[in-house]
Amino acid sequence: MKRRSLQDNDCPIARSLDTIGDWWSLLIVRDALIGKRRFSDFQKSLGLAKNILAARLRKLVADGVLELAPASDGSAYQEYVLTDKGRDLMIVLVALRQWGEHHLFPPGECDNILVDIDRGEKVAPLRVLAKDGRALTPSDVRVSTRSDASRGRRTRS
Known part of the structure; x- marks a missing residue:
């Protein structure tokens, strides 16, 4: 069953849940708040299947909670960094x-x-x-x- 979007709902709680309403998204934000930035770090911490983690990260980036940034160590990787919107969580x-x-x-x-x-x-x-x-x-x-x-x-x- 496809989940119905709440992005046009009149209730601020419903709209918020449309963005961060599943537990994996909140746990990703939790991990980002304590300093995790790489896909592998999130995957190791959460034990989440890679395809599900990738989908949640894509949605959080699309919704402006996370953004992709060049790796802080100068490698070719990208890291997930909280935006102001993400830190406000x-x-x-x-x-x-x-x-x-x-x-x-x-x-x-x-x-x-x-x-x-x-x-x-x-x-x-x-x-x-x-x-x-x-x-x-x-x-x-x-x-x-x-x-x-x-x-x-x-x-x-």
């Missing part, structure tokens, strides 16, 4: 990671942690904040149209 991956640490591992089982390099401390949990810095919960937000927001509507849904 860091917060998505940190959110997924933190959700997984909290809900999918018993306390103390997850033996690798995300650390702030400068301080050597575990990264703080992500939070959704209001413009004034207040932490928001799902009951504190709603999806609104631009016209609702510009009129300052305060209805909840």
